[in-house]
Amino acid sequence: MAINRHQALGLSDENVLEMYETMLLARRIDERMWLLNRSGKIPFVISCQGQEAAQVGAAFALDKDKDYVLPYYRDMGVVLRFGMTTKELMLSAFAKAEDPNSGGRQMPGHFGQKKNRIVTGSSPVTTQVPHAVGIALAGKMNKEDFVAFVTFGEGSSNQGDFHEGANFAGVHQLPVVFMCENNRYAISVPIEKQLACENVSDRAVGYGMPGITVDGNDPLEVYRAVKEAADRARSGGGPTLVETISYRLTAHSSDDDDRTYRSSDEVAEAKAKDSIITFAAYLKENGIMDENMEKAINERIMKLVNEATDYAENASYAEPEEALKYVYAE
Secondary structure: OOOOHHHHOOOOHHHHHHHHHHHHHHHHHHHHHHHHHHOOOOOOOOOOOOOHHHHHHHHHOOOOOOOEEEOOOOOHHHHHHOOOOHHHHHHHHOOOOOOOOOOOOOOOOOOOEHHHOEOOOOOOOOOHHHHHHHHHHHHHHOOOOOOEEEEEEOOHHHOHHHHHHHHHHHHOOOOEEEEEEEOOEEOOEEHHHOOOOOOHHHHHHHHOOOEEEEEOOOHHHHHHHHHHHHHHHHOOOOOEEEEEEOOOOOOOOOOOOHHHOOOHHHHHHHHOOOHHHHHHHHHHHOOOOOHHHHHHHHHHHHHHHHHHHHHHHHOOOOOHHHHHOOOOOO
């Protein structure tokens, strides 16, 4: 019997089934948020659709009990794997007092949860990159065994924060995994108007680190690349730049009309390669999941999403004076 791709990577059938469930959960939460936004119940959505395979494949390659993640605003798959719950994500979308990310102060996508080592992000893009490098520096100085994992879009790879962070990490051989989730558009700007080089990963050589570009629709390929990078970082081999190529299936955000800069045919072509469908097919081909199990998983996830939606919608908003908390030292 031929060894399956996931087994060759040291992943069990249970591992890949959990990967699929995490990807599907991220998709179903995201779809629900769009419905809530369009019905006027939540103010804003910035979507993970089309990038779940990259996010979940990478997060499974890390140690969720000791590594630090510095996600960018689309990274629902990463934070779900690291311990954020469906209910907590919904509380954030509704901007309720119990939102663990910011107590309802911030827009969705500003993930932060100290107990799960999810380091809070900031609204200007790419600020998380130097933060990750600083955390990795602290870890190296204190001889702690963890990796800092940071994600960003390909548009962000053109920001000064990326270059400064990558250069510093390369010089000091810090345990950082940089992962660029290249979804081909920086809001409305296509990749060919953003980069003069072919791949974002081509930049790695300038910072003295390995760079690799992988298929972001294949969670196993992403797992392999990030696992190698994390192992290298742990053993003192320094940072790696991983680039995952996928496609953003939705508009940039709920405030964007993507019909102004890309064709419906292009989006339809990308949807045909949707990782939720292709990874489900892989699991079925390998006898890990059948139609009945797929249906049962989806029903269980929808129950979770429905319960989280109801809870968050009925939860309390913060008191007005709460807005002044944490601005200055208490």
